[in-house]
Structures are given as C-alpha cells and as structure tokens.
Amino acid sequence: MDSIIKDLRHGIRSLLKQPGFTVIAILTLALGIGANTAIFSVVNAVLLRPLPFKESDRLIMAWNKGAEAAGGDRTPLAVAELLDWRAQTRVFESVSAFAPRTFNYVGSDGPERVVGARVTTNFFATLGVEPKLGRAFLPEEEQPNAPSAAIISEEFWRRHFGADEQVIGKAIKLNEQSITIVGVMPASLRFPVAQAEIWTAMQISPPERWGPWFLQGVGRLKPGVTLQQAYAETRAMKIGLAGGKNFDLNLVSINDYIIGDVRAALIALFIAVTLVLLIAAANVANLTLVRANGRAKEISIRTALGASRARIIRQLVMESLLLALVGGALGVLWAIWGVDLLRKLAPQDIPRLDQINVNVRVLGWTTLVSLITGLIFGLAPAWHSSRVNLNETLKEGGRGATDGTSRKRWRHGLVIAELALAVMLMIGAGLLVKSLWHLQRVELGIDPARVLTMQLALRGQRYSESQQLRGFCSRLIEQAQALPGVRTAALSDSLPPNENSGSSDFRIEGRSFKKREEPIAYFIRVSPDYFRALGIHLRTGRYFTTADNADKPNVTIINETLRRRVFSNEDPLGKRLNLGSEREPDWHQIVGVVDDVKYNGLADEVQPALYLAVAQAPSRDLSLIVKTDVADPLNLVASVRSEIWKIDRELPIAQIRTLDDRLAGATAQPRFRTTLIALFAVIALLLACIGIYGVMSYAVTQRTHEIGIRVALGARTMNVLGLVLGNGATLAIAGVALGLAGAFGLTRLMTTLLFEVKPTDPMTFAIVAIVLLVVALIACYLPALRATKVDPLVALRCE
Numbered sequence: 001m002d003s004i005i006k007d008l009r010h011g012i013r014s015l016l017k018q019p020g021f022t023v024i025a026i027l028t029l030a031l032g033i034g035a036n037t038a039i040f041s042v043v044n045a046v047l048l049r050p051l052p053f054k055e056s057d058r059l060i061m062a063w064n065k066g067a068e069a070a071g072g073d074r075t076p077l078a079v080a081e082l083l084d085w086r087a088q089t090r091v092f093e094s095v096s097a098f099a100p101r102t103f104n105y106v107g108s109d110g111p112e113r114v115v116g117a118r119v120t121t122n123f124f125a126t127l128g129v130e131p132k133l134g135r136a137f138l139p140e141e142e143q144p145n146a147p148s149a150a151i152i153s154e155e156f157w158r159r160h161f162g163a164d165e166q167v168i169g170k171a172i173k174l175n176e177q178s179i180t181i182v183g184v185m186p187a188s189l190r191f192p193v194a195q196a197e198i199w200t201a202m203q204i205s206p207p208e209r210w211g212p213w214f215l216q217g218v219g220r221l222k223p224g225v226t227l228q229q230a231y232a233e234t235r236a237m238k239i240g241l242a243g244g245k246n247f248d249l250n251l252v253s254i255n256d257y258i259i260g261d262v263r264a265a266l267i268a269l270f271i272a273v274t275l276v277l278l279i280a281a282a283n284v285a286n287l288t289l290v291r292a293n294g295r296a297k298e299i300s301i302r303t304a305l306g307a308s309r310a311r312i313i314r315q316l317v318m319e320s321l322l323l324a325l326v327g328g329a330l331g332v333l334w335a336i337w338g339v340d341l342l343r344k345l346a347p348q349d350i351p352r353l354d355q356i357n358v359n360v361r362v363l364g365w366t367t368l369v370s371l372i373t374g375l376i377f378g379l380a381p382a383w384h385s386s387r388v389n390l391n392e393t394l395k396e397g398g399r400g401a402t403d404g405t406s407r408k409r410w411r412h413g414l415v416i417a418e419l420a421l422a423v424m425l426m427i428g429a430g431l432l433v434k435s436l437w438h439l440q441r442v443e444l445g446i447d448p449a450r451v452l453t454m455q456l457a458l459r460g461q462r463y464s465e466s467q468q469l470r471g472f473c474s475r476l477i478e479q480a481q482a483l484p485g486v487r488t489a490a491l492s493d494s495l496p497p498n499e500n501s502g503s504s505d506f507r508i509e510g511r512s513f514k515k516r517e518e519p520i521a522y523f524i525r526v527s528p529d530y531f532r533a534l535g536i537h538l539r540t541g542r543y544f545t546t547a548d549n550a551d552k553p554n555v556t557i558i559n560e561t562l563r564r565r566v567f568s569n570e571d572p573l574g575k576r577l578n579l580g581s582e583r584e585p586d587w588h589q590i591v592g593v594v595d596d597v598k599y600n601g602l603a604d605e606v607q608p609a610l611y612l613a614v615a616q617a618p619s620r621d622l623s624l625i626v627k628t629d630v631a632d633p634l635n636l637v638a639s640v641r642s643e644i645w646k647i648d649r650e651l652p653i654a655q656i657r658t659l660d661d662r663l664a665g666a667t668a669q670p671r672f673r674t675t676l677i678a679l680f681a682v683i684a685l686l687l688a689c690i691g692i693y694g695v696m697s698y699a700v701t702q703r704t705h706e707i708g709i710r711v712a713l714g715a716r717t718m719n720v721l722g723l724v725l726g727n728g729a730t731l732a733i734a735g736v737a738l739g740l741a742g743a744f745g746l747t748r749l750m751t752t753l754l755f756e757v758k759p760t761d762p763m764t765f766a767i768v769a770i771v772l773l774v775v776a777l778i779a780c781y782l783p784a785l786r787a788t789k790v791d792p793l794v795a796l797r798c799e
Contacts, residue, residue: 729773
C-alpha cells in the first residue's frame, strides 16, 4: 500500500509537470465517459430497472391476429374472443383485459380531461399490484348494471384530494356519472399508459357478434409455463362466434410491450457512445505513447537504479488510471447536465422517461468504465515504454526521443482503429439520416398547412342520445366556421397520421364470405367539410353534404385502397355495405371514393377505410379541425375555445396542436435517435481527425532530420507534401477499409430502425468513405505543410 501511495504521488506530480497533455487527455476522456454515462442512465431506467409488477416475467400481452386494417398482429380483442380465451385456457393463471379511455372530470379548477382505462375486475390481480389505499375491483362489479367503481392513481389522489386517506367511498363525477372511489394505486403503477390516472371497472355483456375489437389482453402464465407453450395452446383454441375457426393470439412479454421499439434505438445509442469512448481512449493512448517516448531517458534512469519492469508498468498504468478517474469525475458532471437535456428533448412517448437520473448504479457503471478505459489506453503504452535499451538511451548525446518501430506500429494501429470506428459510426448515422429523410417525405394524402386541431370527449347525460350529439356537432361547426380567419371547420373521430377510432368487419350486399374472412376497414366518422379541410382529393362520386343527415339513407365514402382490394373490377358507387350484424343490419350506400390517407403510422401501408357521415353515425370522441388563413393557427385557440364553452362550459379541451405539430410528433422518436447518433458520429469524426493529425505532426517532428536532408539534396515542396500526405493517406485508406468491413456486419443489426433504406446501402457507404478520406487528408495537410517549411541548415545543425 505504501508503494501504491508513492506511485500515486509520483503520478500526480508527473501529470502536473505536463499540464497541456493532462488537460487534453482529461477533456477527451470526459467527453467519451460523460456521453457513455448519460446514455447508460437512459438504458438503466428504461431497460434494466425492474417493472412494478409481481413476477413480471410471467406477464404477457395478448392481441388477436387479424387483418392489417384491424391492427395486423396486434389486432385488439373482441369481447367474444376474451371470453373464449378465459374459458378454454389451461396455461394461464389469470386472464384480463383493458381498453384505454379518457374521462371528463370537473373539479375545483374547472373541466379536465383525464387519461385512464376501463379494465376487467381481475386486471390488478393479474398484474400482481396491490392498492395503496382501499381495495381492488370485485368480480361482481364486472356484471352488467353493477354499481360503478373507480380506482385512482396516487398523483390524482394528491392533486385533487390533498392525499386525504378518507377518500375511499367518496363519489366523483366522471363523464357526468357518479362513480365511487374504491382504491388508490401507488405512484409506481403507470399502466397501461404512462399518463393513466383513473381505472374503472368494465361491465361485460354476452356478445352477439364477432366485432368490434377494442380490448387488449393481459395474462399471467402459470408457474413453469413458457411463452412457446402458451402459443401452442392458443393455436388449439376455438372461438364459438366464428364457427370453430382456429383462434390465434399474438403474445409478447409485458416488458417487450412497455419498451417496444425503444429497445433497439437505445441499444443503437449505447453502441454509438461506446464507439465514441473507444475512439477517445485510442486518442489518449496515442498521446500517452508520444509522451512516453519523451520520457525514455527518465525510465532508463529509473531502471538503471533498480526499478523492475513490473514497477515501471505499474507506475505508468497508475498515471493512466488517474487520468481516467479524473476524466470520469468530470464526465459525471457533464452527464448530469446531459441527462437533464435528454429529458427535455426526448419524445414523451419514451417509457419511464421521468425515472432517468444519475443514481448509484449509474455512478458504479461510470467508475467501472473509467477504470477499464484507463487500463485500455494505459497498459499498451506502459508495456512498450518499459522496454528500454539502457546503453542506447543513456549514452552521451543519445536521443531519448528516438521512436522505435514497435511504438510507431502501435500509434499507426491506434489511428487506423479510430478511423475504422468513426467510419462504422458515421455509416450508422448516415443510414438513420436517410431513413428519417424518407419517413418525413411519406405521402400522407393531406395538406397539413395552417390546420388547428383539438380533441373533445362528449360524455354524460347531456350526450346520451344521438340527437344530442348531432346538435352539438352542428352548432360547433357553425360557430367555428363563423370565426374570423377560419376557412373551414370540420369534425372527425380520427386524425392522420396515426390516430384512428378503430376498425370492424363489414359485408357487401350480394356477396357471401366465410366466417372471419369478411373484409375489415377503419370506420372513420367525419363531418361534410372534413375532406376539404385536410385537402383530401375526391377520385369519383361526391363528398358528404349537410343533406346526409339522420333522416336520409345512410351513405359512406371509401378510400382508394378499399376500392382496389374489394371492388377491383367494378364500379363501387351505389354498392351497399352492411356495417351491422346479420340480425341487425346497418346498410350504407357508397357515394364516393377519395385518395388514401394514413391513419396507422407513417411507416405502415395505407389500410382500407370507410368514412361515415357524423350526422348519421355520431361519435362521442371527436377532433375539431380548423383550416385557417392565419399564419399561426394557434392564434385562434382562445376564440375557438370560447365558442366551445359557449355550448358546454364543462367540456374539457385537450391536445390543442397544429396538424404540422402532430406530424412532427409522429417522427419524434426516429428524429431524436438520429440526432443523437449523428452528433456522436461528428464527435467521433473530430476525434479521429485529431488522432491522425497528432500522429502525422509527431511523425514530421521525428523526421525533421530526414526531411532536411531531402530538401538539401533537391527535394521540392510537392515531393515533401507527397511524402507526408502519402503516409497519412495510407493510414486513412486502411482505417476506412476496415471500417467499411465492420459496418457491413454491424449495420445489419439496425434493420428495425430503418425505413425504406437497406442496412448495406451502397450510396451511404460510398459517401461516408469519401468524406472521411477527404477530412483525414485535410487533417494531414497541416503537418505536411509544416514539413515543407523545414530549413535544412537548422535541421542538420543539431547533428
């Protein structure tokens, strides 16, 4: 221990004697370690922190496998499917379901829209979560006409009830309905959505038809049962309403459901910062090799005085560890600032975003990374520095800075490695940039410019009848349309690019389909001016008009995809569709065909859609759409809100955004990860260029004598430039070639993050290779230019 303390003291003194080297090394390491720490804090919170459920590895999410318009492999379950799953399962300990929902709550602060869910009464038991106060739902509360019960979140309880423990048994008004609070859930429960604050008991009636689909299933496997065994059982199930057709569920672990696509993005980010850290370590290792070459005489003297090689290596490694630990400490400070910035800039749909922080586990990780980094960049230089030739180094006039072939190879190898890592990172960033470029240019089928949107939920007795819903819609459109600056006002229960009210099956008059093979489409309820407000073009037929009301025969407009799939060889106009059941048909006549619009996300294909006149098929969940002549549509918010509250003062208004903002939100996650990885790629490129610049500058210094002789013998400026640039180009080409090979394998892991871009896109590979070669040659040019200024008399005088 005494010798280690002495090594620490000597290392500190040695580093303080060369403040330039020490500061550059610490800042370089702090940059790499700080970035690594910040991203690891995100990985720790999102991927590594356990879920707040009992034995969460036994929890699975379930969807029905259906047609794309119904959700593809994540088609919501129908009530009939849920009941059959419950009745036939042998491998699930518990089967439950939920349907996300919003509630209108009027408190002392005015109307508020609260996010929550309707859940089956065994929902919390399935999750393995106990209430903080009160109780969970009772089985009888799932029966039709049972007393309504609600469970609230801890945040809602504290915000609206001041954490009053006597809240159990109190009634609150949700959607103008009195509901009794029976429990309070702990703050750790944020499911099925992060903003969930109220859960109400779902009352289930025996179904009479197959659809509609609106439930998401949650199941708890029996102990020892695997996901594969659960799959095998569901394939053997039968669903009664579908005539004995095989009933397949799509099952995923609850961890995969919550993390979703974020896992691949976070892994990509973590790989990116790891590459940056390796490049930083290689840079410092090169600096250490250069510094060690200048300390050859010092090391030789210590060796001559009896210091063993192991002692020399330990001393040099101790200095490297000191640099790494100080760099790590500074990196933690940068990471704390970086985590705050990440929380502000990150999309709000990243799960557990508020739990991201620099905690004890993250600090432990940073310490480990700092120590490993110190060993990585310190061990090899220490090993080579300890191999000295005493006679050569200590003889009178010997040059302690003589550069050995082995050290030169190491320095060149480190530069090649830096360039290769930078190439891999830049190619990954280039692929993501190109993917984002394609995603942002997806044809939406609408004109989003100068469109204001806001969401309304019509609940309670005032909207219990269809006539009341129609009256509200008609009056709101009329008053909004009359506002100055409003060109068109419309209503819809769906909004592009990723909000739809759901889908269901339908039948075509004169055609017969096998059970569960009926066509499926999104059912979208709109007011007459919806298509004009969004600039959706009419292909044939007509738009809805105000004459399409409840007193007239029901009509529908279909999109081009539905026309192509269902009516490919015939004119759809005039055809009748049954949107109800065989027992209670609901006929709608097709009066128009419009262009395709995306309601299921930018990256997915357009799906079949049926547009229904809101006056004939009213909806309680609507979005008001206002097309304006005002440059900033948000300037109309106050006047539009005033008109809404003239009709209903207690109606909450949510999600007030322009349509451009909604489209930007649809690309928020890919834009966020692309920006971060592109930033890391730029840092990697700068570090790699600094590395090759340093190596070439040192090489010019070492070869000053040789260059002086060449100039004295008649070498011209271009010859000297070519000599230095040629050496630099050799390193750059080797690094780029190695990086291209590495990227060819690494980018295949990015397939799920790319849109309309192949992971081996030749254009991206070529552009990155050319850019890095050019930048590397520019970095080599300055040392080469300095070499041309060498005065042969000065260079030879010392010899």
